[in-house]
Amino acid sequence: xxxxxxxxxxxxxxxxxxxxxxxxxxxxxxxxxxxxxxxxxxxxxxxxxxxxxxxxxxxxxxxxxxxxxxxxxxxxxxxxxxxxxxxxxxxxxxxxxxxxxxxxxxxxxxxxxxxxxxxxxxxxxxxxxxxxxxxxxxxxxxxxxxxxxxxxxxxxxxxxxxxxxxxxxxxxxxxxxxxxxxxxxxxxxxxxxxxxxxx
Amino acid sequence: xxxxxxxxxxxxxxxxxxxxxxxxxxxxxxxxxxxxxxxxxxxxxxxxxxxxxxxxxxxxxxxxxxxxxxxxxxxxxxxxxxxxxxxxxxxxxxxxxxxxxxxxxxxxxxxxxxxxxxxxxxxxxxxxxxxxxxxxxxxxxxxxxxxxxxxxxxxxxxxxxxxxxxxxxxxxxxxxxxxxxxxxxxxxxxxxxxxxxxx
Numbered sequence: 001x002x003x004x005x006x007x008x009x010x011x012x013x014x015x016x017x018x019x020x021x022x023x024x025x026x027x028x029x030x031x032x033x034x035x036x037x038x039x040x041x042x043x044x045x046x047x048x049x050x051x052x053x054x055x056x057x058x059x060x061x062x063x064x065x066x067x068x069x070x071x072x073x074x075x076x077x078x079x080x081x082x083x084x085x086x087x088x089x090x091x092x093x094x095x096x097x098x099x100x101x102x103x104x105x106x107x108x109x110x111x112x113x114x115x116x117x118x119x120x121x122x123x124x125x126x127x128x129x130x131x132x133x134x135x136x137x138x139x140x141x142x143x144x145x146x147x148x149x150x151x152x153x154x155x156x157x158x159x160x161x162x163x164x165x166x167x168x169x170x171x172x173x174x175x176x177x178x179x180x181x182x183x184x185x186x187x188x189x190x191x192x193x194x195x196x197x198x199x
Numbered sequence: 200x201x202x203x204x205x206x207x208x209x210x211x212x213x214x215x216x217x218x219x220x221x222x223x224x225x226x227x228x229x230x231x232x233x234x235x236x237x238x239x240x241x242x243x244x245x246x247x248x249x250x251x252x253x254x255x256x257x258x259x260x261x262x263x264x265x266x267x268x269x270x271x272x273x274x275x276x277x278x279x280x281x282x283x284x285x286x287x288x289x290x291x292x293x294x295x296x297x298x299x300x301x302x303x304x305x306x307x308x309x310x311x312x313x314x315x316x317x318x319x320x321x322x323x324x325x326x327x328x329x330x331x332x333x334x335x336x337x338x339x340x341x342x343x344x345x346x347x348x349x350x351x352x353x354x355x356x357x358x359x360x361x362x363x364x365x366x367x368x369x370x371x372x373x374x375x376x377x378x379x380x381x382x383x384x385x386x387x388x389x390x391x392x393x394x395x396x397x398x
Binding site for chain 1: 209243245247286325
C-alpha cells in the first residue's frame with residue numbers, strides 16, 4: 001500500500017463507482033484531500049440524505065423525496081396513460097425530452113435470466129395492480145431495444161393482454177441526426193416497416 | 200429541476216469533482232441510489248475519515264495519518280537527501296517508480312502569480328527551515344517541466360544557494376517508450392544537452 005490508510009480506503013470506495021478506475025479514484029481522493037471550505041461536508045451530507053430522504057413513489061416506483069412523487073401528484077398529467085420504463089434514468093431522459101404528459105412506471109431493471117433477474121426482481125406486480133385498479137387506458141412500453149429490453153416488453157405485453165388496455169411500444173428507427181448508410185440492417189428494416197405517411 | 204431535490208443536490212456535489220461533468224455526476228448519483236448493502240455508508244465513512252485522520256506530516260508536509268509520516272519515520276531512508284515535489288501525487292508517482300531512498304518535501308503547488316499563488320502559499324518556508332537545521336546535503340528539485348514547475352524550481356534554487364547544499368534537478372529528455380521523431384524540439388535540445396557517456 002502506497003497511500004496512507006484513510007486515503008487508500010477512500011480510493012477503494014471511489015473506484016467502486018461505475019466508470020471510475022483506480023487512477024481516476026486516486027485523482028478524486030487527492031482532490032478531496034485538497035478540497036477547501038466545506039465541500040467534503042456538503043458531499044457527505046448529500047450522500048447521507050440520499051438514503052434517508054429518497055424512497056420509491058408508491059404509485060409509479062420512481063425515486064422521490066415525496067410520496068406520491070411530483071409527477072403522480074400532478075393532476076395535469078394524464079393518469080390514464082402509463083409509460084413503462086426500465087430505469088429511473090430512462091424516465092428522466094423522457095422527461096427531459098418533454099412533450100409526454102402521461103405518467104410512468106419504473107421497473108428497476110430488465111428481465112435477464114442469466115444474471116438472475118426474473119419477473120419477481122422487477123416492479124411488474126405493482127404495474128399489474130395499477131393497471132387492474134386505476135382506470136389505465138394505454139400502457140406505453142418504453143424499455144430499450146436491446147435484447148433484454150425487448151424481452152421485457154414482450155413479457156409484460158403478454159401479462160397485460162387480459163386487462164384490455166391499449167398496448168403500445170415506442171418507435172424504433174433511425175435516430176435524428178444519423179446517416180442511413182451507417183445504420184445496421186435491423187434498424188433499417190424496422191425503420192422501413194414503421195414508415196409513416198409523409199405529411 | 201428535473202430530479203428530486205436530494206438527488207439533484209448529490210449530482211451538484213459530484214459534478215464539482217475534477218473531470219466529472221453533469222452527465223457523469225448524474226450516473227454516479229443514480230448508482231448511489233441503487234447501491235446495495237452498506238456501500239454508501241462505507242463511502243461516507245471514508246470521506247469523513249479523510250478530514251479527521253489525515254493531516255500534513257510536520258517534517259515533509261505530505262499527507263499522512265501519522266506524524267511524522269511513514270517515510271520520514273523510516274530510519275532506512277536517507278535524511279540527507281530531500282526531493283522537492285509540487286504535489287503529494289508527484290511524491291506518490293516517484294515512490295511507485297521505486298529506487299529512491301531519500302526523503303521528500305511537498306510544496307503543495309507551483310508558483311503561479313497569475314493565479315495568486317506566491318511563495319507564501321507554498322510550503323517553501325518549511326523547506327528552508329528543514330535545510331537550515333537538519334544536516335541536509337542534497338536537495339533534488341523534482342517539480343514538473345512545465346512553465347510553472349520550472350519557475351518554481353528556479354525560485355527555490357535561488358533561495359537555497361546560501362545554504363551550501365548540493366542542488367540537483369531531475370533529468371529532462373525523451374521519455375522511455377517514445378519515438379524521437381514525435382518529440383518537440385525543446386525536449387530534443389534538452390535530451391541532447393543532457394547526453395551521457397554510453398556504457
